[in-house]
Amino acid sequence: MTSSDRTRATPASRKEDGGTAEVPGVEDAQDLSVTRPYTHVPNAPDVPAVRRFLLTVVEGPGPGTVWDSVSDACSIGSHPSNDFTLDDPTVSRFHCEIRVGLRGARVKDLDSTNGVILDGVQVSEGYLRGGSLLRLGRAVVRFDYSPDNNRLPVSERTRFGSLVGVSVPMRMCFALLERAAARDVTVLLEGETGTGKSQAAQAIHQESARRDRPFLTVDCGAIPADLLESELFGHEKGSFTGAATRRIGAFEEAHGGTVFLDEIGEMPAELQPKLLRVLEAREIRRVGTNAYVPVDVRIIAATNRDLRAEVNAGRFRSDLFFRLAVLRVPLPPVRQRPEDLQLLVEQILLGLGAEPERTQALRSPGFISRLEQAAWPGNVRELRNYLERCLVFEDTLDLTDVAPQGSRAEVDPKVPYAEARRLALDDFERRYLRALLALHQGKVSQAAAGADMDRVYLYRLLRRHGIK
Numbered sequence: 001m002t003s004s005d006r007t008r009a010t011p012a013s014r015k016e017d018g019g020t021a022e023v024p025g026v027e028d029a030q031d032l033s034v035t036r037p038y039t040h041v042p043n044a045p046d047v048p049a050v051r052r053f054l055l056t057v058v059e060g061p062g063p064g065t066v067w068d069s070v071s072d073a074c075s076i077g078s079h080p081s082n083d084f085t086l087d088d089p090t091v092s093r094f095h096c097e098i099r100v101g102l103r104g105a106r107v108k109d110l111d112s113t114n115g116v117i118l119d120g121v122q123v124s125e126g127y128l129r130g131g132s133l134l135r136l137g138r139a140v141v142r143f144d145y146s147p148d149n150n151r152l153p154v155s156e157r158t159r160f161g162s163l164v165g166v167s168v169p170m171r172m173c174f175a176l177l178e179r180a181a182a183r184d185v186t187v188l189l190e191g192e193t194g195t196g197k198s199q200a201a202q203a204i205h206q207e208s209a210r211r212d213r214p215f216l217t218v219d220c221g222a223i224p225a226d227l228l229e230s231e232l233f234g235h236e237k238g239s240f241t242g243a244a245t246r247r248i249g250a251f252e253e254a255h256g257g258t259v260f261l262d263e264i265g266e267m268p269a270e271l272q273p274k275l276l277r278v279l280e281a282r283e284i285r286r287v288g289t290n291a292y293v294p295v296d297v298r299i300i301a302a303t304n305r306d307l308r309a310e311v312n313a314g315r316f317r318s319d320l321f322f323r324l325a326v327l328r329v330p331l332p333p334v335r336q337r338p339e340d341l342q343l344l345v346e347q348i349l350l351g352l353g354a355e356p357e358r359t360q361a362l363r364s365p366g367f368i369s370r371l372e373q374a375a376w377p378g379n380v381r382e383l384r385n386y387l388e389r390c391l392v393f394e395d396t397l398d399l400t401d402v403a404p405q406g407s408r409a410e411v412d413p414k415v416p417y418a419e420a421r422r423l424a425l426d427d428f429e430r431r432y433l434r435a436l437l438a439l440h441q442g443k444v445s446q447a448a449a450g451a452d453m454d455r456v457y458l459y460r461l462l463r464r465h466g467i468k
Contacts, residue, residue, distance in 0.1 A: 048168045049149035050100045060139030061087045071150055073099040075308070076136065077110075081322065090114055090137025093318065094308035098143070101169075101336065102466045103127065103426050105143065107134065111309035123416050161203020163196050164347050167337035173200075176329045180300075181207035186279060188264075188324045189302040191331030194381030197302035200331060201260040210298055213257030216250045221263035229271055230287055239288020251284045251295045258298045264324065265305035265316065272317045279323040299324070334376040334383065341371050341383075348384050354391050361396050362387060370396075373431065430465045433458075437467070 055067040055074065067074070067084040074083045079093040086095070092112035099106055105128040109116040117135035118126045128134075132143045155174035158166050165171065180187045181204045189197040198217065205215045223231055234249030250259050261267075267275065278284055279299065283292040301324050310316035334341070345368065349359045361367060376382055390397050440447040444462070448455040 048152045048154055050152060051105075052146040052148045052150045053098070053100065053105060054144045054146055055084055055098075056142045056144065057086070058133065058140040058142050060091075060137075060141075068146070069100075069150060072101070072152060073097060076141070077112075077308075079318075084141075086136065086139045086141075088137055088139050091139055092137075092312050094312055095136050096134070097308075098128065102464075104129075104464070105145075107143075110306060111312050112136070113312070121416065121418060123418075126416070126418070127422055158343070160200075161206060162199045162347075163203060164343045165337060165340040166343060167332075167339045169332035169337050170340055173329060173331055176327065177204060178207075180204045180327050180329060183327075184209065184298055186298070186324055186326045187300045188307070188326075188328045189300065189331060190306070190328060191302075191304065192333050192377075192379055193304050194379030195331040195333055196380055197304075197331055198260065198262060200329065201258075201262075201300045201302060204300060205258040205260075205298075208258070208298070210257050214254045215258045215260065216254040217260045217262060218250050219262045221266035225268040225271070228268065229274070232271070233274065233284045234286040236286055236288035239286075243288070249284065249286065251278060251297055252293060254297050256296055258300060261299060261301040263303060264301040265303040265307055265310055269315070269317075272320050276317065276320045276323060279320075334379045338372040342368050344380060344383060345371070345387065348380075348387050352388060352391060358391065358394065362390055367396050426465075429461060430467070433461060433465060433467050 050072045053069045053074075055069075055076075057063050057065045075094060075097045076082055076084045076086060076091075077093050077095040078086055078088060078091040082094065090113075092110070092114070094110045095112040096110055096116050097108050099108070106125060107116060107118060107123070107128055108125045109123065114137040115122050116126075117123075118128070119132050128143045130143070130145045134141045134143060152168060152172055153175045154168060154171035155178055157171070157174050157178075158164060160174045160177050163170070163174070163177075165174070177200060187201075187204060189200050191197055201217075202215060205211060218228075218231055220228060230243075230247060230249065232249050232251060234247050234252055235243050237243060237246045261275075274285075278295065278297075281292075282296065283294045285292050307316050307321050307325070311318045311321050334344070345362060349362060371383070378385070386397070436447045436451055437444075440450055444458060445455055448458040451458070
């Protein structure tokens with residue numbers, strides 16, 4: 001379904017007093033200003049879903065136009081490749097993105113020229129409520145929740161290559177990786193440092209039709225710019241000082257296989273047109289020659305940056321981005337999938353080859369619960385490092401070097417005050433609710449009485465934070 005298929009020129013259903021229309025018989029329909037966490041489709045308990053949302057143009061191009069979400073995310077900008085296109089010169093090509101998750105709907109500014117103003121406050125990131133207004137340049141868009149849900153495409157697998165996970169975000173990632181492996185298309189892996197992008201690239205190659213051919217990795221951020229061209233494309237003898245012999249580059253060496261371009265966002269501007277030619281014409285030119293050589297390779301790229309923001313800033317070519325992002329696969333950070341920590345710990349300890357008697361304390365429910373309270377900014381790589389230290393000292397070390405979510409170590413003064421306060425409050429609510437349920441053995445009525453809280457409101461908080 002294209003973005004135009006999801007856009008219709010009809011106003012959203014609203015009451016005459018400006019509130020959102022109630023839908024009888026739909027859970028929580030009486031309050032469409034809040035979202036539910038991951039839920040399940042009625043009569044299909046194994047199919048996760050999220051709240052559907054609507055975007056309505058209040059001011060700007062096509063006033064009254066409504067966009068109806070079909071997944072958990074929506075990109076907004078002036079370029080036609082966005083989910084919701086606003087054809088206005090004051091709207092950046094990739095202006096912002098809305099994503100619905102466990103904590104609610106969140107808007108993120110993609111380093112746009114005119115910024116994102118949420119309910120009168122300029123934000124880099126912020127949570128939306130039903131009826132929130134987003135000013136994007138001269139355009140104003142209203143965000144509303146729908147009483148309906150969108151099914152999330154998830155894999156039935158809990159492992160893909162060396163990646164493991166049972167959480168909804170990770171199974172959504174596996175579904176995309178399966179598609180990437182089944183099709184010979186260019187893939188862009190996106191995610192924070194340590195989320196497993198290189199493992200994902202290797203897994204795609206191993207499950208693809210090119211599995212018996214070479215898999216080569218080139219780290220665009222670790223090789224000096226003057227050597228990266230030779231590393232990728234090769235060079236002829238005498239083409240520059242020190243070129244004593246002819247060298248075959250990665251694209252030729254991996255003929256028939258896969259080239260993994262790690263940290264593609266670090267690629268120098270002068271090399272980006274040459275990579276674009278590889279993607280478009282499937283041919284390369286070695287340094288020091290005018291002859292082109294055909295190559296047969298599949299390209300998988302990875303970045304810890306948002307290349308849409310890099311395009312807006314003029315640091316990355318838009319045409320190269322479109323060629324790389326034929327299939328975009330976001331890898332979720334550990335903090336968005338705490339339910340995977342048990343599996344991650346088991347896999348890491350198995351890989352370290354530690355004896356079972358030495359790892360018993362590291363597998364205990366109490367220890368795993370402590371790990372779930374940490375933010376893990378270094379993600380799986382940081383978790384592995386921490387577990388290795390625990391094995392060296394033969395003890396469950398304090399998480400002093402791992403910033404707990406909502407702690408003072410996580411405070412970022414560049415984040416607007418209202419947003420930082422919201423993050424801290426959300427973290428407090430989640431930890432308080434888990435401790436409250438543990439104290440009352442999971443009995444919600446007793447927990448509500450003990451907390452001097454209305455039982456219906458407690459249920460709502462539990463659903464919001466995905467706590468069962």
